Amino acid sequence: MPFRYLPDVALADIAFEAESDTVNGLFESSAFALSDIMVDPKTMRSETTRNVRISSDDLDTLLYDFLTEIIGIKDVDSLLFREVEVDVAPDHRSLRATMKGELIDRERHLLRNDVKAVTMHMFGVRREGARWKATVVLDI
């Protein structure tokens, strides 16, 4: 799941750049990066499956809404994920995702940051040659 942190961006927050050969892979990498910021995935199990469907205006806002949904599930249902499979529609305006993880367990999980939100600062999906890339700055 290739992503890298951008340590010099937005000092109080956390920024990352995700990339993949495919749009689906890009969304999966971004979701994995978001989860990695909240919990060490090595301490998680895949006990619960959550399916989500999201429709949006374009590829940018689809990624924004998808990541915001994962943050929302963390607060509403206390669920964090370690495996994510994404199927983005050919028109790049909707997706279906299957996410596996488990309920937050403060004894067993190595928890990290409680991500507040996805910001629009520097936010965007772009294609560079054969690679899809996304820059995301999260409010911590």
Place this chain on the structure above:
Amino acid sequence: MPQIDTIRQVSEVVWEIPTSYKPGMLVPAKIYATKRLLDGMDAGVFEQVTNLACLPGIVRSAYAMADAHWGYGFPIGGVAAFDTETGVISPGGVGFDINCGMRLIRTNLRYQEVRTKVKELVDLMFRLVPAGVGVKGTLRISESQFEEVMKYGVKWCAENDLAWEDDPNHVEEGGFIKGADPSKVSRQARSRGIDQLGTLGSGNHYLEIQVVDPIRFFDHDLSRHFGIVEEDQVVVMVHCGSRGFGHQVGSDYLRVFDGAMKRYGISVRDRELACAPFSSKEGKDYYGAMVCAANMAFTNRQVIVQRVRDAFSKVFHRDAEALDMHLIYDVCHNVAKVERHSYDGVNAEVLVHRKGATRSFGPGHHDIPAPYRDVGQPVIIGGSMETGSYLLVGTEKAMEDTFGSTAHGSGRTMSRTAAKREVRGAELQRKMLERGIYVKSATMDGLAEEAGLAYKDISEVVETMDIAGISKKVVALRPVGNIKG
């Protein structure tokens, strides 16, 4: 700082970047900083404060306070006021943690009485005030009660045995901002927030036992007004906001505004600055929802304070009343509010955005509660968990110069990733204990990220604002016990 040829020193601690610096700037940008703080500011501050200066309807100046650092959209430590008829409102100018703020309560205890009980107090408060990723509070309320929280904040608490009688009078805006419109709040925001009252959250949020610093006790007369009467007196500081509720309101409306800007012919230099006319439907809807989140944040801090009172009462076997655990004040530092100000020869209502900046109203202002009206509002500046915090007072000069605003904290100089490279959480915890600060954190990574070395020198920040005259020092507060979210 980057090389900026046109920056001009206005006074010892005030710098101005003129409108010629960047196409589209409608007003100059003013930065409050010593030369040293200015040189240490990252490039993002200058880029972002001058972006603010381009927003439609901004009046007089865009401001960056001495604690400014690179945020998203607005710089953290940013202030901008907009004409209520021609200007905009920006969710990014408030931030996702709507009404993140500081609260300070006093006790009649001295450090020598508390010293041996700090661990017991911190451990108990850690259980009573949930902190960390995705935590839920212990207060269970119905959906209709949550709507009352959105509308009435601390006033609702006072009617439901969650506040002392005089608590609402010691909160900015009397504990609730008028104009809440729960119908503008999404289902998802409600779901995220309804069971989070009384929770601390994560990031730089904390709950801290502090001691009045005898060496940096600047103004005894003023401190007495605020109930701080002696050296080594113990106080408790709370730093948190509107939790997932506000975060979702911010996310919802950022999307709405991102799409709406075209309709209003607005373009911005950073998508996070998405904005709409304050007078537009989108602007009014966001304001109504934002006020709901602001009132939820006041309530969240109030519930936390009740738990703190319970903890002290249990540990000291005395009622919290007998421990004189009155609220000194509660200030917002992420909010947009309609306020009346005099500027450029006019006296008018403006929409003041403060993102990582504190209201600093001076003596005589009618919005300051009666006990403090003659001296100015208390201003609570939270530092890092290692270096301590400050209680200041608002000034007339702030009313004249910065739309009644000052700094909010020490401001970061180092990213979270870099801080973790410099120090490990467990090592930091041990070193702090050696220095007499017992800290308990929901995460060791999070602890390392909040190390004092990641922040500016808070004393220099506070001194800068004091020299500028936009807030005056009252007393410094030294940490002895800390819960970090």
